[in-house]
Amino acid sequence: MEPSIVKHSFLKNILVRLFSFGVLVFVARFAYIITVKGGSCDSGDFCFFPQNPNLAASSISPDGASFSAKKWRRSVEYYTATFQNLIAEGILAPNSRSLCVDTPTGEDVLALKEVGIVDSIGIFKKPSLPFIIVGEGRRQPFDGETFDFVFSGNGGLEQSTRPAEFAAEIDRTLKPGGFLVVHTAAAVKDAYSFNSFLELFSCCEFIRSREINDADSPTVLEIVMKKRTRVLRETSPSDNSTTKCSVPDYKREIVGNAEALILKEPLKPWITLKRNIKNIKYISSMVDISFKNRYVYIDVGARSYGSSIGSWFRKQYPKQNRTFEVYAIEADKSFHEEYKTKKGITLLPYAAWVRNETLFFEITRDPSKKIMRKGRGMGRINPVQTSSAHMGDDNNKIQGFDFAEWVKSCVTPRDFVVMKMDVEGTEFHLIPRLIETGAICLIDEIFLECHYNRWQRCCPGQRSPKYQKTYDECLDLFTSLRDNGVLVHQWW
Numbered sequence: 346m347e348p349s350i351v352k353h354s355f356l357k358n359i360l361v362r363l364f365s366f367g368v369l370v371f372v373a374r375f376a377y378i379i380t381v382k383g384g385s386c387d388s389g390d391f392c393f394f395p396q397n398p399n400l401a402a403s404s405i406s407p408d409g410a411s412f413s414a415k416k417w418r419r420s421v422e423y424y425t426a427t428f429q430n431l432i433a434e435g436i437l438a439p440n441s442r443s444l445c446v447d448t449p450t451g452e453d454v455l456a457l458k459e460v461g462i463v464d465s466i467g468i469f470k471k472p473s474l475p476f477i478i479v480g481e482g483r484r485q486p487f488d489g490e491t492f493d494f495v496f497s498g499n500g501g502l503e504q505s506t507r508p509a510e511f512a513a514e515i516d517r518t519l520k521p522g523g524f525l526v527v528h529t530a531a532a533v534k535d536a537y538s539f540n541s542f543l544e545l546f547s548c549c550e551f552i553r554s555r556e557i558n559d560a561d562s563p564t565v566l567e568i569v570m571k572k573r574t575r576v577l578r579e580t581s582p583s584d585n586s587t588t589k590c591s592v593p594d595y596k597r598e599i600v601g602n603a604e605a606l607i608l609k610e611p612l613k614p615w616i617t618l619k620r621n622i623k624n625i626k627y628i629s630s631m632v633d634i635s636f637k638n639r640y641v642y643i644d645v646g647a648r649s650y651g652s653s654i655g656s657w658f659r660k661q662y663p664k665q666n667r668t669f670e671v672y673a674i675e676a677d678k679s680f681h682e683e684y685k686t687k688k689g690i691t692l693l694p695y696a697a698w699v700r701n702e703t704l705f706f707e708i709t710r711d712p713s714k715k716i717m718r719k720g721r722g723m724g725r726i727n728p729v730q731t732s733s734a735h736m737g738d739d740n741n742k743i744q745g746f747d748f749a750e751w752v753k754s755c756v757t758p759r760d761f762v763v764m765k766m767d768v769e770g771t772e773f774h775l776i777p778r779l780i781e782t783g784a785i786c787l788i789d790e791i792f793l794e795c796h797y798n799r800w801q802r803c804c805p806g807q808r809s810p811k812y813q814k815t816y817d818e819c820l821d822l823f824t825s826l827r828d829n830g831v832l833v834h835q836w837w
Contacts, residue, residue: 447501
C-alpha cells in the first residue's frame with residue numbers, strides 16, 4: 346500500500362474520532378443543563394447557551410397573527426425595564442436564583458436573563474425548553490426554599506381556581522428573605538381585593554406597590570413582598586370564644602356604598618321589601634373577589650331547594666364565574682329528602698341555635714292545605730323552645746347546634762362567605778351571638794329576613810300576632826351588622 350494512502354486514512358480516522366467526541370460532549374452538556382439545572386446555567390460554567398440568549402428567543406417566541414414576534418419582543422422589553430427597576434431597588438441581584446410562575450411564552454424569563462439574572466427558569470403546564478419547564482403555580486417541581494426571587498405575571502394568580510394553594514407553593518419554594526413580585530390587574534381595582542391578596546401571603550411582609558401604565562396593555566399593580574425569616578402566627582376569630590371584630594376601613598367603605606335601609610315601616614311590607622330587591626348592591630358587583638381561597642354560600646332556614654338556593658342564589662347572585670360551596674341548614678324534616686338528589690349542596694338537618702342542645706320547634710302548617718307546596722313557606726319553623734321550656738306533644742324534637750362556633754370551624758378570613766337567614770324570629774338570638782363570638786367577622790354579606798309584628802295583608806289595620814318584635818328592633822339589628830362591617834340587606 347502506498348505510504349501517502351496510509352497517512353491519509355490515519356488522519357481521517359483521527360478527525361472522525363475528534364468530531365464524535367465533540368458531539369458526545371455537546372449532547373452530555375445539553376442533557377445536564379436541561380435535566381439537572383432546569384434549562385439554566387451559572388455564569389461561571391462552560392455553557393453552550395449565551396448569557397444574552399437572544400439566539401434562543403425564537404424557540405419560545407409564539408407564532409400567529411394574534412401574537413406577532415414583534416409584539417412578543419415588546420413584551421420582553423417591558424419586563425426588561427421592570428426588572429431593571431427592581432435591580433436598582435436591591436430586590437434583584439445577578440446571583441438571584443429566580444422563578445417565573447405560570448409563564449406561557451417566557452418573555453419574563455428571557456428578560457431576566459438579558460438583564461444578567463442568568464439562573465432563571467419559568468414553569469407552565471406546557472414546556473418550551475430551554476426557558477420553560479413543566480409545572481404549575483400550585484404544583485411547583487422544586488424543593489423547598491429554592492428561589493431568591495419569584496415573579497408572577499400574566500394574571501396567573503387571579504385566574505387560579507385555588508389561589509391559596511398557589512400562594513402556599515410560593516411560600517414553600519421562596520427562601521426566607523427572598524422577594525415575591527406580582528403583577529395583577531385585579532388588585533388595582535379596589536381595596537377589598539388588594540387586602541384579600543395580602544391575606545393570601547401571610548408568610549410575607551408587604552414592601553410596596555405601584556401602578557404600571559403601558560400603552561399596549563391595561564394598567565397593572567406591581568406588588569412587592571418579602572418572605573419573613575420568622576413566620577407570624579395567623580390569628581382568627583376562633584382563637585377566643587368572645588372576640589370583638591376590628592372593622593377595617595375598606596369594609597366600612599363597602600357598607601357605606603350599600604343601598605340605604607328602609608327606615609320607615611312599610612304599610613305593605615310584602616310589596617315594599619320585594620320591590621327593594623332591585624336596589625340591592627351586591628358586594629360582588631362592587632369589588633373583585635378573585636383572591637379569596639374558597640367561595641361559600643350558607644342558607645340558614647333554607648326550606649326547599651327552589652325556595653332560594655335554586656330560584657335565586659344559583660340563578661341571580663353575581664358570582665364572578667366562581668364556584669360556590671353551598672350549605673343548606675334546614676331543621677324541617679319535610680324538606681330533607683329533596684336535597685339528597687341535589688349535587689354540590691351539603692345539608693345540615695339541624696336547627697341553627699346559640700348552643701348545642703335538643704330543641705322543640707312548633708311546626709306551623711296551613712290547616713286548610715293537605716298537600717304542602719314546595720318553596721311557598723309551608724312548614725316554616727316558629728321561634729325556639731328549649732327542652733326545659735317545652736310544653737305539649739304537638740312539637741317536633743330537633744337537634745340544635747351552636748351556629749356561631751360552626752361558622753368559625755367551617756370558614757376562614759381567606760374565604761368569601763355569603764349568608765341568607767330566614768329563621769322565623771330566631772335571628773334575634775343568632776345575630777348577637779355571631780357578633781359576640783366574632784364569627785360575624787368571617788361573613789362578607791348577609792341577606793336577612795327580619796320577623797316583626799308587621800301589618801297583615803288579610804286584615805287592614807291589624808298587626809300579625811305571630812311575632813312580638815317591632816320594626817324598629819329589626820332596624821337596630823341591621824344597623825348593628827353594618828356597624829360591624831357586614832354588608833347586610835333587608836330580605837323578604
